Amino acid sequence: MLSIQFIRENADRVRRDMLLRNADVNIDRILQLDEQRRALLQQVEGLRAKRNAASKAIGASKEPGEREVRIAEMRLVGDEIRRLEEKLRSLDDELQQRLYEVPNIVDESVPRGPDETSNVVVETVGQPRQFDFVPRPHWELGVMVDGLDIERGARMSGSRFYVLKGPLARLQRALIQFMLDEHVAAGFTEAYVPYMMSEASLLASGQLPKFRDNLYRDAEEDFYFIPTAEVALVNYHRDEIIPAGRLPERFVAHTPCFRREKMSAGRDVRGIKRGHQFEKVEMFVYCEPEASSAELDGLVARAKHIASALELPHRVVALCTGDLGFNAAKTFDLEVWAPGQAEWLEVSSASNCLDFQARRANIRYRPAPDAPPRHPHMLNASGLALPRTVIAVMENYQQPDGSIEVPHVLRRYLGTDRIAAVNPAPAVRD
């Protein structure tokens, strides 16, 4: 979240950024609550100081008469304190609630625009492959190599679930292994983390309270299923002061991700592009504020490295102000080309959240052993999201007979250079 001090001192900038995001946030109400709160706080603290002094005098006093008088006096002061505290608490609650729902500020370098049509392609790498046949979408190829079973997934769990088996289950696992190995080799620390987290953790990472509708949760216990490993990695240092000399810290974790996808109902219903459960390799960085801009570039470079190593045509897109996520001040998406549907697939989103999550999660670090604590900057980036990378590999490497060539870097993981087609092409609908 933004600190109330920051909002107070930069009210115009915050108002502007909320407009740029199309965020419906009442900054004036927040400022009003802040002012009322501080005025009331001064009253309460003044009375408490008075009571503290009197109580000390009562403790030291030996004259029963004097004690009685002062106790009676303080009884009234106590009542007044209680009355004002109640008002203070309700002001605090409303202020806190509203602050939790204010999104991050916008980095000055972010292109302006109301929605994704204003996003800017900043770099394109590789040429889409020229096919001398009509490339198939991944859901047809999946059937042909006997690796994808949508119907059984739906029978087990309903729509937006699927089973990967045989060569495609192995392809996905090989990709995960490859990505983790590459990032670890680049100095990232691999982490295995809980997939279910408490409400407090989701609040700290910014998923709650605003995005409750997109989360799965246990009905009886305080468990939410993580929608991304980012949630776990934000909370790794929650309520800590990181000692001097530890930053930057760079993590990589592979986890499943669970999303209700209520917000995108009806979109991308075919195949494995958008499911309720999917695998993702996630990178995460804690760093000093001065370093976060360079770290963001580094994360984008890592995501690009994976796409390049897999020889997938890809591009980097700078999200515009209206398309930024709640936590992010600046975001680059990485998209890979999927010839089967002739579209760009988002496989990574790299964001600099500045100190926004550090405040929510109460994470600080010491720049030097005796220096006062500061909030670190925190960044996250997929590296990469699996189902869409699987789609891109399948569709880019497909052969006329429905078999799939294995990218060079994956061959040592899969022990083969080709995934054979064993079924005929499914009947083409309409």
Place this chain on the structure above:
RNA sequence: GGAGGGGUCGCAUAGUGGUCUAGUGCGCCCGCCUGCUAAGCGGGUUCCGGGGUAACUCGGUCGAGGGUUCGAAUCCCUCCCCCUCCGCCA
């Protein structure tokens, strides 16, 4: 799931209603003393918030939140976490 024990300053501990402004030891920092080092002596050492240009000052903070009281680390209630043993279990 059952039974028991426990959460106090970086670490270890003391503290069962009022000089607790939370003591002591260790660690760390500053200073003094001292050929050097060690020891010794003196001082400092949580974090958050309010007010103030500042020196400074006020409030809160003993796992969390409520409550009792003029006054709570201390008493009461609810919850969380950790440890030990039993049960169950991949």
